[in-house]
Amino acid sequence: MEVKLLRVTEEGLALVANAARVSGLSSMRDTEAIVKLITDNDYSSVLEHICFTFDIAGISVALSRELLEHRIASHTARSTRYNEERGFEYYIPEGLKGDDEAMRIYREAMSHAEEAYVRLRGLGIGREEARYVLPMALHTHYVVTMNVRSLINFFMLRLCVRASPEMRELAMRMYKICAREYPVIFARIWCRGFTLGVCPENKARPAKCPFIGIITNKGVVKRKFEVEARRIIEKELAKRS
Numbered sequence: 093m094e095v096k097l098l099r100v101t102e103e104g105l106a107l108v109a110n111a112a113r114v115s116g117l118s119s120m121r122d123t124e125a126i127v128k129l130i131t132d133n134d135y136s137s138v139l140e141h142i143c144f145t146f147d148i149a150g151i152s153v154a155l156s157r158e159l160l161e162h163r164i165a166s167h168t169a170r171s172t173r174y175n176e177e178r179g180f181e182y183y184i185p186e187g188l189k190g191d192d193e194a195m196r197i198y199r200e201a202m203s204h205a206e207e208a209y210v211r212l213r214g215l216g217i218g219r220e221e222a223r224y225v226l227p228m229a230l231h232t233h234y235v236v237t238m239n240v241r242s243l244i245n246f247f248m249l250r251l252c253v254r255a256s257p258e259m260r261e262l263a264m265r266m267y268k269i270c271a272r273e274y275p276v277i278f279a280r281i282w283c284r285g286f287t288l289g290v291c292p293e294n295k296a297r298p299a300k301c302p303f304i305g306i307i308t309n310k311g312v313v314k315r316k317f318e319v320e321a322r323r324i325i326e327k328e329l330a331k332r333s
């Protein structure tokens with residue numbers, strides 16, 4: 093997998109801070125302080141003014157489908173209708189590496205798919221039809237543009253250890269680029285647990301989560317105030333009946 097930054101909004105911190113000043117944060121003069129406040133307090137619509145465009149090569153079609161689930165983004169993928177996929181490269185899951193038998197079966201499946209593709213093409217069958225024998229592991233090429241608000245949502249979901257390994261690898265690579273370009277924003281962001289201060293995964297949180305012991309589950313925090321808070325809510329509602 094290779095992730096390159098194609099374009100990022102320049103002078104983004106000033107842009108965001110100026111937008112925030114327009115919306116009413118005029119008493120705060122320091123640009124960094126404004127951006128930190130906006131990121132921490134999730135007043136994040138102004139962060140939409142900063143956009144990143146990434147060129148992503150050598151990811152699987154399976155991963156590209158997951159990436160496409162992020163609707164607040166602009167997506168472009170290599171077409172299997174218009175490109176020849178003879179001799180394609182493919183993703184190998186980390187979990188298979190080191191298991192000789194599993195690797196043999198996997199590689200065999202890839203070469204069968206390639207053989208079927210080539211044979212169909214040899215019969216004069218078009219790329220459009222022949223592509224249906226291609227595997228999910230097929231490497232594809234992708235260009236995605238996301239604004240910072242959407243990127244924060246992406247990182248919160250996809251840097252979590254529950255994300256698929258290939259997706260987490262992609263998210264890490266994109267995060268490193270974002271953190272290099274705008275450390276003031278991205279140093280405050282990681283998975284949902286880190287960013288929010290509580291982990292919404294609750295019981296789904298796996299033992300391999302590196303923050304177990306330092307970041308509490310949301311359910312645990314909520315249980316402490318829920319009864320009392322619900323009573324307050326009911327009182328508020330009663331005033332309006």
Ligand SMILES: Cc1cc2nc3c(=O)[nH]c(=O)nc-3n(C[C@H](O)[C@H](O)[C@H](O)COP(=O)(O)OP(=O)(O)OC[C@H]3O[C@@H](n4cnc5c(N)ncnc54)[C@H](O)[C@@H]3O)c2cc1C
Binds near residue numbers: 161163254
């Ligand atoms: C660990 C993990 C497991 C997953 N498993 C599955 C799975 O099994 N099957 C599956 O289909 N997906 C799965 N997903 C994908 C997931 O359901 C989301 O589709 C994906 O993460 C994109 O997130 P998003 O909707 O927040 O992002 P975006 O689509 O970029 O949306 C960003 C935000 O905009 C708002 N938004 C966008 N569209 C709407 C809308 N129509 N209505 C209201 N608000 C909207 C929401 O606040 C949303 O968070 C999984 C994701 C993760 C991280």
